[in-house]
Amino acid sequence: MxxxxxxxxxxxxxxxxxxxxxxxxxxxxxxxxxxxxxxxxxxxxxxxxxxxAQFLASYGGPASRILSAASRPFLESGADGLADSELLEPRNVLWVTPAGFEEQLEAKIAANETTGTPCGRLDAAGAMELCPVLDPRWLDAGVIEYGGFDIDxxxxxxxxxxxxxxxxxxxxxxxxxxxxxxxxxxxxxxxxxxxxxxxxxxxxxxxxxxxxxxxxxxxxxxLQPYRRTVFTFASHFESASWPLVVGADESFYFKPEGAGQFVASPADEAPIEPCDVKPREIDVAAGIEAVNRATILDVRSVRSTWAGLRTFAPxxxxxxxxxxxxxxxxxxxxxxxxxxxxxxxxxxxxxxxxxxxxxxxxxxxxxxxxxxxxxxx
Missing domain, CATH: 3.50.50.60 (FAD/NAD(P)-binding domain)
Structure with missing residues (x-):
C-alpha cells in the first residue's frame, strides 16, 4: 500500500x-x-x-422493468427537488417494422402488457402520421408505446x-x-x-x-461491456413532437434532438474490453444505412459521433x-x-x-x- x-x-x-x-x-x-x-x-x-437515455417502462427484462417503475416517481418529481430543471420531457416510442416481422411487434405489445403501459398497434398510415419521414416502401406496421420520456x-x-x-x-x-x-x-x-x-x-x-x-x-x-455508437445529423423537418423511432428488431433508432437535428444509432452491440471507447466509421455507416432504409431522411453526413459502453452480466x-x-x-x-x-x-x-x-x-x-x-x- x-x-x-x-x-x-x-x-x-x-x-x-x-x-x-x-x-x-x-x-x-x-x-x-x-x-x-x-x-x-x-x-x-x-x-x-x-x-x-429514454425512459421506456417496457425496456429490459422483468427485473429491470420493476426497477424502472419504482424509479419513475423520483424522476417525475425532479429527483425529490434536487434537480435544478425538469428531468423528463415526454416522448412516446414508435416501434416500426417492414413486412414479415409481425412477431417482433407482438413481443413489444406483450412487454408493455407486463407493465401496464398503454400501447397500440398501428398500420403504416397510422405510424406515418406520427413520423412522416418513414418510407412507405419499407414500412409495414408499428406499435406506439405511450408514457415515454427523454431523460436529462x-x-x-x-x-x-x-x-x-x-x-x-x-x-x-x-x-x-x-x-x-x-x-x-x-x-x-x-x-x-x-x-x-x-x-x-x-x-x-x-x-x-x-x-x-x-x-x-x-x-x-x-461482466461484458459492449460498444454502442451514436451520431447526430441535420434535419429541416419540424420534428420536435415526433416520437423516438426504433426498429422493432432494435437494429436502429432515431429521435429529434433540439432544433434542426436528430440523434441516431445503429443500436450496435459489439463486445469490447473496458476502455475509453471510440466510434468506428463502419458502425456509423451502418446506422446511416439503417435510417435511410427505413425513412426518406436521406442522411449523407453527420455532425458528431461518439460511442459509449453498456455492460451486462451473463x-x-x-x-x-x-x-x-x-x-x-x-x-x-x-x-x-x-x-x-x-x-x-x-x-x-x-x-x-x-x-x-x-x-x-x-x-x-x-x-x-x-x-x-x-x-x-
Whole structure:
C-alpha cells in the first residue's frame, strides 16, 4: 500500500457514474459516512456521460422493468427537488417494422402488457402520421408505446451528486483504485494519494467492475461491456413532437434532438474490453444505412459521433448485493442499457442491503434475483 493520507468511512464507492453517485447519495441519507473515488478527472466519463437515455417502462427484462417503475416517481418529481430543471420531457416510442416481422411487434405489445403501459398497434398510415419521414416502401406496421420520456442524464447525475455532497459525502476525482485489501475487519482502499478505510466497498465501476473485484480477491461475475455508437445529423423537418423511432428488431433508432437535428444509432452491440471507447466509421455507416432504409431522411453526413459502453452480466440482470465470498464487498454493476432509468431504485436497494434493512415492495421481490449469489457454481 502506497497511500499516505488515511481517511475512515463507512462505505467507499468505486466509480463516479450514475450508479456510484446515486448509491453514495442513498447511503449518505441513511447517515453513513461515504466517499466516492473516481479515477477520471471528470465524473460520468464513460457510460453515463455518453448515454442517449429514454425512459421506456417496457425496456429490459422483468427485473429491470420493476426497477424502472419504482424509479419513475423520483424522476417525475425532479429527483425529490434536487434537480435544478425538469428531468423528463415526454416522448412516446414508435416501434416500426417492414413486412414479415409481425412477431417482433407482438413481443413489444406483450412487454408493455407486463407493465401496464398503454400501447397500440398501428398500420403504416397510422405510424406515418406520427413520423412522416418513414418510407412507405419499407414500412409495414408499428406499435406506439405511450408514457415515454427523454431523460436529462447530466442533470440527473448532478442531482444525485449535489444530494450526496449535501449529506456529507466526499467525492475524490482522479483517485483510481490501485489496491484493495481487507485488514482487521475493514477494507483498505489505496488510491495512491490516499489510503481509505471502510467497512464496505461498493463496486460501481461499470465496465471495470470485474477488475475491481479481482483486486478485492472476489471472483469476477463475467461482466461484458459492449460498444454502442451514436451520431447526430441535420434535419429541416419540424420534428420536435415526433416520437423516438426504433426498429422493432432494435437494429436502429432515431429521435429529434433540439432544433434542426436528430440523434441516431445503429443500436450496435459489439463486445469490447473496458476502455475509453471510440466510434468506428463502419458502425456509423451502418446506422446511416439503417435510417435511410427505413425513412426518406436521406442522411449523407453527420455532425458528431461518439460511442459509449453498456455492460451486462451473463444473464443480463443487474448485479446488486454483497459478494458471497468477500465480506463487505458489495456489487452494483451490470445495469446494461437501463442504468439511468433504474438508478433511483437500485440506489435504494443498495442502501437497504448495506444498512441491514429489508427492502420495501416491490424491491423485496427481486433482491435475491439481483444478488451475485446466483453466480456461485
Amino acid at each position: 502506497t497511500g499516505t493520507s488515511s481517511r475512515s468511512f463507512d462505505a467507499v464507492v468505486v466509480g463516479g457514474g450514475i450508479a456510484g453517485v446515486s448509491a453514495a447519495w442513498a447511503l449518505a441519507r441513511r447517515g453513513q459516512r461515504v466517499a466516492v473515488v473516481e479515477r477520471e478527472a471528470s465524473l460520468a466519463a464513460h457510460s453515463t456521460g455518453r448515454s442517449v 442524464v447530466a442533470e440527473l447525475h448532478q442531482s444525485f451528486l449535489r444530494g450526496a455532497r449535501a449529506e456529507g459525502a466526499r467525492v475524490l476525482r482522479e483517485h483510481g483504485v490501485r489496491a484493495l485489501a481487507r485488514r482487521g475487519g475493514s477494507w483498505q482502499v489505496d488510491t495512491g494519494e490516499r489510503l481509505l478505510s471502510c467497512a464496505t466497498v461498493v463496486n460501481a465501476a461499470g465496465a471495470w467492475a470485474d477488475e475491481v473485484a479481482r483486486m478485492a480477491g472476489a471472483p469476477p461475475v463475467g 444473464d443480463r440482470i443487474p448485479v446488486v448485493g454483497f459478494d458471497p465470498g468477500e465480506p463487505g464487498f458489495f456489487w452494483c454493476a451490470g445495469q446494461g442499457g437501463t442504468g439511468i432509468q433504474t438508478s433511483r431504485a437500485i440506489a435504494s436497494l443498495v442502501a437497504d442491503l448495506i444498512s441491514g434493512e429489508t427492502p420495501a415492495p416491490p424491491l423485496d421481490s427481486i433482491a435475491s434475483e439481483l444478488s451475485p449469489q446466483r453466480f456461485l457454481k
